[in-house]
Amino acid sequence: MPHRRDPDPYLPNHGSADYVVEHYALDLRYRVEPNRLEGTARLGVRAVEACTDLRLDLIGLRVARVEVGGRPAKFAANKRSMRVRLPRPLAPGATATVAITYAGNPRPGRGPWGETGWEELGEGVLVAGQPDGAPTWFPCNDRLGPKSTIDLTLTTDAPYTVVANAPVAKVTRRAGTRTWVFQRTEPLNVYLATVQIGRYDVVPLDVVPRDETPRDEAPRSGAPATSSGARATPLVQVARPAPQAAAVAHDLDRHGALLAVFEELFGPYPFAAYTVVVTPDELEIPLEAHGTAVFGANHLDGSKPEDRLVAHELAHQWFGNSVTAARWSDIWLHEGFACYAEWLWSERSGGPSAAEHAAEHHARLAGLPQDLLLTDPGPDLMFDDRTYKRGALTLHALRTVVGDDRFFGLLHAWTERFRHGTATTSDFRALVAERCGAAAAGALTPWLDARPLPALPA
Numbered sequence: 001m002p003h004r005r006d007p008d009p010y011l012p013n014h015g016s017a018d019y020v021v022e023h024y025a026l027d028l029r030y031r032v033e034p035n036r037l038e039g040t041a042r043l044g045v046r047a048v049e050a051c052t053d054l055r056l057d058l059i060g061l062r063v064a065r066v067e068v069g070g071r072p073a074k075f076a077a078n079k080r081s082m083r084v085r086l087p088r089p090l091a092p093g094a095t096a097t098v099a100i101t102y103a104g105n106p107r108p109g110r111g112p113w114g115e116t117g118w119e120e121l122g123e124g125v126l127v128a129g130q131p132d133g134a135p136t137w138f139p140c141n142d143r144l145g146p147k148s149t150i151d152l153t154l155t156t157d158a159p160y161t162v163v164a165n166a167p168v169a170k171v172t173r174r175a176g177t178r179t180w181v182f183q184r185t186e187p188l189n190v191y192l193a194t195v196q197i198g199r200y201d202v203v204p205l206d207v208v209p210r211d212e213t214p215r216d217e218a219p220r221s222g223a224p225a226t227s228s229g230a231r232a233t234p235l236v237q238v239a240r241p242a243p244q245a246a247a248v249a250h251d252l253d254r255h256g257a258l259l260a261v262f263e264e265l266f267g268p269y270p271f272a273a274y275t276v277v278v279t280p281d282e283l284e285i286p287l288e289a290h291g292t293a294v295f296g297a298n299h300l301d302g303s304k305p306e307d308r309l310v311a312h313e314l315a316h317q318w319f320g321n322s323v324t325a326a327r328w329s330d331i332w333l334h335e336g337f338a339c340y341a342e343w344l345w346s347e348r349s350g351g352p353s354a355a356e357h358a359a360e361h362h363a364r365l366a367g368l369p370q371d372l373l374l375t376d377p378g379p380d381l382m383f384d385d386r387t388y389k390r391g392a393l394t395l396h397a398l399r400t401v402v403g404d405d406r407f408f409g410l411l412h413a414w415t416e417r418f419r420h421g422t423a424t425t426s427d428f429r430a431l432v433a434e435r436c437g438a439a440a441a442g443a444l445t446p447w448l449d450a451r452p453l454p455a456l457p458a
Helices: 242-251 255-266 307-315 332-348 354-366 385-402 404-417 425-436 438-443 445-449
Strands: 019-031 036-047 051-057 062-068 075-077 081-090 095-104 109-111 114-121 124-128 149-157 161-164 168-174 177-182 195-198 201-204 235-240 273-278 287-289 292-295 323-325 421-423
Touching: 036 051, 062 075, 062 081, 081 095, 124 287, 149 161, 149 195, 161 177, 161 201, 201 242, 235 242, 235 255, 255 307, 255 332, 255 404, 292 307, 307 332, 323 332, 332 354, 332 385, 332 425, 354 385, 385 404, 385 425, 385 438, 385 445, 404 425, 425 438, 438 445
Parallel strands: 019 149, 235 273, 273 292, 323 421
Antiparallel strands: 019 036, 036 095, 051 081, 062 095, 075 081, 109 114, 114 124, 124 195, 149 177, 161 195, 168 177, 201 235, 287 292
């Protein structure tokens, strides 16, 4: 098994384990019509190993200047990365501030999973960061591991609205432009950083009032809290073009109930805000980011065809965005959990039960090739539907073995213990053993460690 500091074998040419970026401050300017991005990224870095230089990921953008500690620094760059020469070596634990001024016409990166990163729409931009799209719009250490906070300021043409990972702190107008300043994010992995730009109206989504806890137990200690100690209410909103207002409102009319159910089952919503973005363009699949989900016009068109996708993307805020896999081979910790959340929402909202969904998908997977190892599917299969469904089946099997009380207590403990952090399958096994016993942890073995599909427990 690779050590957490080894290069991730799924993205071997991305990221560096020699240092971590604790904070990014991005001050960017973007002109929509020529697709021109320019600005400065200031990185607060901390050395893990002794460093004489820093390798960063940056795809297709030109670096004009680099400063370290406010002084010019030498650098070298190619089309996919750059290396900054430090004026003096950094000892382990030492910190430095690196400022990189850059510009260009951002384009999606192309890899085994198609195009990722900065993508032009008919009018505006979306960022699809998973798994390797962040370097298409800012220099970063593109690696799963210790998370970073981000401050973002973005200036663009006045008719356009900007949505990012955190609530807007301030908007100012000047000479045909608007400058959007966003609050500092909770810690995140850079692939979950996002910018969405379009002719959007941003309006609140109705949510269940939070003055009474919609569950039988008190809020967990990991919940966001107000100064009085009560659980804070997240800002829940939708950004969509005005012509799509009625269709989007119709398709999201149960979103408040969905959020309440997920908070009951998984624990408090982990971020300050949640924004559903609906683009005027059709998209192949929805996209999740920290505090954000992006749907195409075809997903929320007024006919409610994709209720499960709305549930799936919201569930990722707990599973994937707050609790993030420490390596890509553990992607089932994102997709299996989000897929099972679809089944749980179906069960709680009048649709088929999770057991019915499990039986249906187990029968289907049993007829497919038995070549997928859930805990290491490989880069080619990490986003295969079998990874999603087998992950969900694994959770349903565990729920069947331990019972609802212990299972949902386990989910609360998982989202609380690893909130805003990273985790592995080994961490999940250990938590199962701790809370449910060694036999329950052992019941996971055929689901996680073998390729043949096990039978569902009775």
